[in-house]
Amino acid sequence: MATSRASDWRPLSLVFLLTALAILSDGIAIGTRSLRLSGAFISLVLAMALLGPGPAVMIGLVTTAIDAVRNRLRIPALLANLSAYATFPLVGALLVRAVGMNQADDVDFALGIFAVFAITNALNFFLIAAPRRVTHGLRLRDQVRDMFVPMLPSEALAGALSVAIAVTYNLVGFAALIALIGVLFLFQVLTRELLLSQDRAEQLEARSTQLASLQVGVLAALVQTLSLRDRMTARHSAAVARYARAIAEEIGCTTVEQELVHTAGLLHDIGKFAFPDRILLANRKLDDDDWKIVRTHPYQGARLVRRINGYGPVAEIILAHHERIDGRGYPRGLSGEEIPLLSRMISIADTYDVMTARDSYRDPVSQAEAIAELRRVSDAQLDGKLVEAFIRILERSDLQFQHTTDADFERELDFDARVRGYALPQAA
Structure with missing residues (x-):
């Protein structure tokens, strides 16, 4: 001593x-x-x-x-x-x-x-x-x-x-x-x-x-x-997971694909873990150097997730979730069908939640205004057919998808149950 x-x-x-x-x-x-x-x-x-x-x-x-x-x-x-x-x-x-x-x-x-x-x-x-x-x-x-x-x-x-x-x-x-x-x-x-x-x-x-x-x-x-560190980013990820899964179910994806896009939605912004607080918690306009760091988060997130056994498909979805239909997205500039289908779903969910969430980076807009904006960028930024599928869901579900409470966030993020499930021996 x-x-x-x-x-x-x-x-x-x-x-x-x-x-x-x-x-x-x-x-x-x-x-x-x-x-x-x-x-x-x-x-x-x-x-x-x-x-x-x-x-x-x-x-x-x-x-x-x-x-x-x-x-x-x-x-x-x-x-x-x-x-x-x-x-x-x-x-x-x-x-x-x-x-x-x-x-x-x-x-x-x-x-x-x-x-x-x-x-x-x-x-x-x-x-x-x-x-x-x-x-x-x-x-x-x-x-x-x-x-x-x-x-x-x-x-x-x-x-x-x-x-x-x-x-x-x-x-x-x-x-x-x-x-x-x-x-x-x-x-x-x-x-x-x-x-x-x-x-x-x-x-x-x-x-x-x-x-x-x-x-x-x-x-x-x-x-x-x-x-x-940032309650908004985590809650946003949970909302994106739910929205993306709903789109997958709406267009007839298998249960495996629905679970895959849900997992990718939960983890799609995990690359932001490496952001310094001046970017993650910014209340100012980001400069060019800041945006260079921001644009690395799909790659950083995919790189981290790819190290998990069996999570290669999740990593591919995360890597492409900021690509655009017109090829002007990042990090690889993919376009159209080159972008994985489930990544296109996450892009729509991501865009919608950023527009409508109370704790977003910008002032929230109404559901009607968000729907109008989704249609405006259809077939340029977002997949038009998937946009219409998502709009059908919103018109049926209304407030069910507002996703604003901490309890809702914890329920969606239920990693403890997810990990316990992986711990059990799997049948061949």
Whole structure:
């Protein structure tokens, strides 16, 4: 504790929250014959980045001591764990202090947290693997192959989740951590399912599905983090998802296509996560440099979503949602039938919601005025046949599609149910 400062322990509420989170996460940890999973590591990394050496070490030691009592660890195992959980939080926190991580620079701060996560995760592994080399005769190389490498995908996602939570705390404050605790526990449950399947070779297909669910969980964290920064963008995405799905149903698309366009609608603006606040929250006219950044968001969003197993078609829809029928859109200048059908639906939904929503960038217009504008840009900006299909829906549904309440937003965005569905083994 000699390296600790009084300021490291403030705010005290954050110290208590991260301690409780570490203890609770460790309490629902699960192990197989070779591995043990606990979400406490994320809490420790947050303590290293947001607090300091003293609190980080304290949280590690308290969590380890409670775990020892709960699992009745023998003295040698307890001492090994205490040594490890005192060492890597100290090293990580001192590393944060040494590099002078600037919390005001979101990009550098995020990269710094991920680097600290990776370094301390590797150090933690070697602090545990080295004693096993002596006590069990297990070669270090074999432990790396059998224990460390298989968990790299989920550990990388845990690192990304740590970054999302820390950056959100910087932007929004203490309330953001409360909002993201549920995401963290969902992440641990999903990762636990992946871990359990590692010792059952006959369930390789289920493991792939579970890994995909973890990745979708990270997308959930990103979208929910975006909603904390800019409620309008997140609500708009939910509205676009509903409108686009209604168009797909109206023209007779399959259930699979309806779900596909709905998912793409929810994620179509996720590329805005990388926008600086001066653009995302702008209340002024954007300049040319700002617009260059804005026009990258379909590409950035598609690039992010394409990394999720099975989400290639969603990425293609997102990439083309700002293309125009006349070829004057972006980022690729596609025209007419070159633009994916479902992307054309999202373009219509996007245009309509921007015109009619109360929290839009411009003053809202009436439904009749919006319909007139959709028809004016038909076959130039938007697909004329799909515009008429959407107008038929609006004339039948009226206020059902106004999409203005937070409850409506949360219901449409229901990522928790979506991720739980992906976590279940899928039938062939």
